[in-house]
Amino acid sequence: MTGPAAQDPRTTTAPAPVSGRRDRRSDIRLDATPGVSDPGPDDEPTGGALDLEERSSLRRVPGLAGSSTELTDVTEVEYRQLRLERVVLIGVWTEGTAREADASLVELARLAETAGSEVLDGLVQRRQTPDPATFVGSGKLAELRETVQATGADTVIADGELSPGQLRQLEEKLRVKVVDRTALILDIFAQHARSREGKAQVELAQLRYFLPRLRGWGESLSRQGGGAGGGGAGGGGVGTRGPGETKLETDRRRIHRRIAKLRREIEGMSTVRETKRGRRQQRAVPSVAIAGYTNAGKSSLLNAITDAGVLVQDALFATLDPTTRRWETADGREVTLTDTVGFVRHLPHQLVDAFRSTLEEVSDADLLLHVVDGSDPSAQDQIAAVREVLAEVSGDGVPRSSTSVAGSSAPHELLVVNKVDAAEPLALAQLRAALPGAVFVSARTGEGLDRLRARLAEELPHPDVELEVLLPYTEGALVARTHSDGEVLAERHTEDGTVLHARVSEELAASLRRAAVDPAHVS
Numbered sequence: 001m002t003g004p005a006a007q008d009p010r011t012t013t014a015p016a017p018v019s020g021r022r023d024r025r026s027d028i029r030l031d032a033t034p035g036v037s038d039p040g041p042d043d044e045p046t047g048g049a050l051d052l053e054e055r056s057s058l059r060r061v062p063g064l065a066g067s068s069t070e071l072t073d074v075t076e077v078e079y080r081q082l083r084l085e086r087v088v089l090i091g092v093w094t095e096g097t098a099r100e101a102d103a104s105l106v107e108l109a110r111l112a113e114t115a116g117s118e119v120l121d122g123l124v125q126r127r128q129t130p131d132p133a134t135f136v137g138s139g140k141l142a143e144l145r146e147t148v149q150a151t152g153a154d155t156v157i158a159d160g161e162l163s164p165g166q167l168r169q170l171e172e173k174l175r176v177k178v179v180d181r182t183a184l185i186l187d188i189f190a191q192h193a194r195s196r197e198g199k200a201q202v203e204l205a206q207l208r209y210f211l212p213r214l215r216g217w218g219e220s221l222s223r224q225g226g227g228a229g230g231g232g233a234g235g236g237g238v239g240t241r242g243p244g245e246t247k248l249e250t251d252r253r254r255i256h257r258r259i260a261k262l263r264r265e266i267e268g269m270s271t272v273r274e275t276k277r278g279r280r281q282q283r284a285v286p287s288v289a290i291a292g293y294t295n296a297g298k299s300s301l302l303n304a305i306t307d308a309g310v311l312v313q314d315a316l317f318a319t320l321d322p323t324t325r326r327w328e329t330a331d332g333r334e335v336t337l338t339d340t341v342g343f344v345r346h347l348p349h350q351l352v353d354a355f356r357s358t359l360e361e362v363s364d365a366d367l368l369l370h371v372v373d374g375s376d377p378s379a380q381d382q383i384a385a386v387r388e389v390l391a392e393v394s395g396d397g398v399p400r401s402s403t404s405v406a407g408s409s410a411p412h413e414l415l416v417v418n419k420v421d422a423a424e425p426l427a428l429a430q431l432r433a434a435l436p437g438a439v440f441v442s443a444r445t446g447e448g449l450d451r452l453r454a455r456l457a458e459e460l461p462h463p464d465v466e467l468e469v470l471l472p473y474t475e476g477a478l479v480a481r482t483h484s485d486g487e488v489l490a491e492r493h494t495e496d497g498t499v500l501h502a503r504v505s506e507e508l509a510a511s512l513r514r515a516a517v518d519p520a521h522v523s
């Protein structure tokens with residue numbers, strides 16, 4: 001980047017990712033050669049490490065790869081599978097502060113690294129709106145092309161969702177593969193999903209994303225510059241000439257069939273899940289959902305609280321399938337804690353839909369443990385981003401979720417600021433001031449965990465207690481309170497006092513037990 005460009009106030013070069021991240025990246029890198037997996041440096045074969053090893057040997061897109069029986073010939077989709085190596089990032093900054101624009105690109109860099117690529121450079125252009133034809137303006141496009149050539153990048157990743165037309169035009173002009181944020185996140189999800197349902201959901205989301213972007217194989221190979229005609233017409237109106245045409249139609253039909261099949265399968269699976277959840281609700285075991293921005297330390301906290309052995313990794317979206325663990329509060333009540341997939345800004349809408357299952361776990365929970373990375377400078381933005389997605393999910397933003405629990409308003413939230421060990425003291429002080437109700441902890445050092453356990457127990461809805469007590473006649477007020485606050489199942493008047501058989505809160509039960517004439521009567 002030369003002087004004049006750097007002085008242009010409308011251009012910022014996002015900080016290149018810190019080189020210290022490299023080793024972490026190699027931990028999760030998927031080798032292009034199937035079967036070669038590296039479980040990472042001297043990892044103990046804990047549940048997490050085994051998990052990781054197993055994951056590394058997974059193929060990226062189940063059902064799409066060459067081994068599939070149904071989609072063997074979908075060359076375009078195969079081509080679209082990300083083989084990210086050396087990438088340059090490009091963002092368009094339309095609103096918010098420069099810091100927010102940079103943070104978005106830094107996050108994109110982390111996503112790219114999580115997908116296994118090396119980030120060489122990042123550019124942000126200040127614009128009113130993205131260019132409808134090429135995302136960035138033509139001047140910036142030339143600069144981007146220079147950067148691509150100078151760095152030897154083979155892929156450009158755009159921070160946003162590109163229309164099919166933008167994608168095609170960018171590839172024609174830049175002459176390298178172009179990928180958008182949505183495809184990148186989908187790719188990471190595809191790499192990490194483990195359960196049958198998770199895999200099916202990711203594949204469905206990917207197919208829905210690919211469908212309008214399908215092109216004739218011949219066209220994408222030859223990458224003819226110009227003369228494409230039509231321009232950025234969206235929705236599949238491309239690649240309609242030459243021998244590719246029939247092939248394209250076949251591909252589309254196959255994908256439609258596959259989508260229909262996946263939808264049916266997923267439909268069946270969510271019924272099973274709801275049955276399971278229903279059983280849990282019947283047993284009245286309160287549930288806690290651990291949610292929050294990706295990499296905030298949700299899995300670490302679940303481990304720290306319950307000793308669960310869930311995969312923890314300094315990578316985005318380490319957890320993609322809900323993991324549920326039992327835990328007992330200090331006063332002996334049993335609860336379930338569910339770890340969930342991390343949130344991210346601009347979660348692709350295909351995924352909000354696809355990960356409805358996870359998010360339903362969140363909106364059905366009795367308590368939401370919202371974990372924030374206190375060492376991240378944009379912690380407060382992340383809180384806002386998570387709440388935004390949650391509102392979308394618990395509001396009417398969840399399509400086709402008619403079977404979910406009626407009136408699923410968002411559960412009560414307990415905010416947990418994690419990684420206090422790694423946070424700047426000043427930033428931490430600001431967070432404490434801004435978030436008075438939050439619990440500050442470190443899953444790593446254990447700081448604050450006892451307080452967190454206590455707060456958890458406090459905030460959980462207390463299950464009703466059924467009991468029978470004999471109250472002396474002097475306790476008329478307590479009898480009245482039991483009638484008003486609890487449910488009186490039976491009442492008898494004896495010589496010694498009133499015998500109450502009632503269902504009450506834990507707290508009222510304690511008062512009743514204290515006032516009871518003879519503890520022997522307490523059941």
Ligand SMILES: Nc1nc2c(ncn2[C@@H]2O[C@H](COP(=O)(O)OP(=O)(O)OP(=O)(O)O)[C@@H](O)[C@H]2O)c(=O)[nH]1
Binds near residue numbers: 294299313315420
């Ligand atoms: N310094 C510090 N690091 C932590 C702490 N808690 C978690 N981490 C690290 O943060 C990274 C992410 O932790 P995870 O528990 O995997 O985070 P997550 O929120 O489950 O992430 P995803 O599942 O990817 O969304 C790991 O490298 C952890 O070791 C903490 O209290 N202090």
Ligand SMILES: [Mg+2]
Binds near residue numbers: 312
């Ligand atoms: Mg996790």
